[in-house]
Amino acid sequence: MPETHYCEVEGCERPAWRACGLCPAHLKRLQRGRPLGGPIEQLSPLERVIIAGSAWLEADAENDDQYAARLRAFEATCASWLRSKGWRPPRSSMPHNPSATV
């Protein structure tokens, strides 16, 4: 059963790319020739979407609970990113509103 891989850098708890064992931020550091140690900058809302999206793509397709949980987490992260851009959910899209059918 595939599991989420975490970054190999000590103290880093981010999900990592399976191929290199590093999270996107530490991979970027490696590619730029910067030292891997030390704190990573705060992730932007869009970076969080990318990480949540790749975690969802790597979810075990046979594990319905994990798949659903990661999809919900991805959706919440997307909503948070969109809110950071000033988006608000439209009221008219509220599902199953009985008063809307009257």
Ligand SMILES: [Zn+2]
């Ligand atoms: Zn890392």
